[in-house]
Amino acid sequence: MTGRPRVLVIAEAANPEWVSVPLVGWSLARALAAVADTHLVTQVRNRDAILRAGLVEGRDFTAIDSEVLAAPAWKLAQVLRMGEGKGWTMVQALNALSYPWFERLVWRRFGAGIARGDWDVVHRVTPLSPTVPSPLAARVAGTGVPFVLGPLNGGVPWPEGFDAERRREREWLSYLRGAYKALPGRDATLRHAAVILAGSRHTASEIPARYRDKVIYLPENGIDPARFSRAAYAPAEGPLRAAFVGRLVPYKGADMLIEAAAPLLAAGRMRLDIVGDGPMGHALRAQAGPTGGVTFHGWLAHGAVQDVLAGAHLLAFPSIREFGGGVVLEAMALGVPPLVVDYAGPGELVVPGTGLTVPCSTRAGIVAALRAQLTGLCADRSGLADLGHAARARVAGRFTWARKAAQVAEIYDWVRGDRRGPAPQPMAE
Structure with a gap:
């Protein structure tokens, strides 16, 4: 027809x-x-x-x-x-x-x-x-x-x-x-x-x-390109900057991320921006402690979320039960490569060459794998730019x-x- x-x-x-x-x-x-x-x-x-x-x-x-x-x-x-x-x-x-x-x-x-x-x-x-x-x-x-x-x-x-x-x-x-x-x-x-x-x-x-x-x-x-119009601009020097965006609830995994990053945060080798709020907010702030390596932004307007994401070297999003993973696509659209658990929605969106994954195992296994990835990136993040470019191209072509x-x-x-x-x-x- x-x-x-x-x-x-x-x-x-x-x-x-x-x-x-x-x-x-x-x-x-x-x-x-x-x-x-x-x-x-x-x-x-x-x-x-x-x-x-x-x-x-x-x-x-x-x-x-x-x-x-x-x-x-x-x-x-x-x-x-x-x-x-x-x-x-x-x-x-x-x-x-x-x-x-x-x-x-x-x-x-x-x-x-x-x-x-x-x-x-x-x-x-x-x-x-x-x-x-x-x-x-x-x-x-x-x-x-x-x-x-x-x-x-x-x-x-x-x-x-x-x-x-x-x-x-x-x-x-x-x-x-x-x-x-x-x-x-x-x-x-x-x-x-x-x-x-x-x-x-x-x-x-x-x-x-x-x-x-x-x-x-x-x-x-x-993704609506008019809504996600920024481009990644994380600094080449200084500590590794990671961002987490989402509700602060158990399955999103922000507590695993903080635990994995703790030694890097304490040493000043990494900074973590957390955008969102929820019932775990108080516990996560207590877990992060007063070191200053973690910034809790709470809920932000859409444009402000883009500002935080675009200023990060990567999106760290270890959710263990994510159906779609919209925030993963949003980061990719900005040219920010994601680090996700290879399970469900994010595991399908992040194909090789567009981001980093860790296996979906036990809690201890995920924490250890996240720490290994973050430690490696703190030592050498030169490959993140290529991942970000490929991620952005994948979103533009398909999503x-x-x-x-x-x-x-x-x-x-x-x-x-x-x-x-x-x-x-x-x-x-």
């Missing part, structure tokens, strides 16, 4: 003023508007921010008011998390219970138009979680309109040896996470999807074999939102065609 496709983009979470999943939903939806005639369908809590971004309600987007179920579920999740930003699996479980109401309202509003042929493709961008089924999938497929699902990501297993961190994160439901595969609606969602976008190779591996022929690997995160939208456009062309050939695999290494 020729011409720009007409695409109804379903992104319950899409907000230009938030971070994480809502920013992913917004960014991909806006990028898709450059390659297709799109209409965004989102939840009413995002309306004001989208209006401030310049979109016109009714023409560019529709806000669905599902608060009768969504609001109580969100409040309950915050109570169970005790205001500390933990228990992500609990939040997803509650969302899985309330989200179908949102899709029911979407069908009520747009079902007749879909059946009438007003849209060439319906694409559900969020929720990203593979545990949340889509009641829309079967209804849309029943009209003959292709239903695109994803990117889906999440459910990365906790690595062995980190059960204490798992409990501190209040991830009690993660022990039962595999049960989602038996939930009503999961198989129907996958069966009726024309294409399943997998945001990680782990998520792709959990799709049943009978549906693997329509799974396409497309990492969830992307801008515009590039992702172009890749999704290929998928739209495929699902609108006869589909007798294999599905495109634009992200294959």
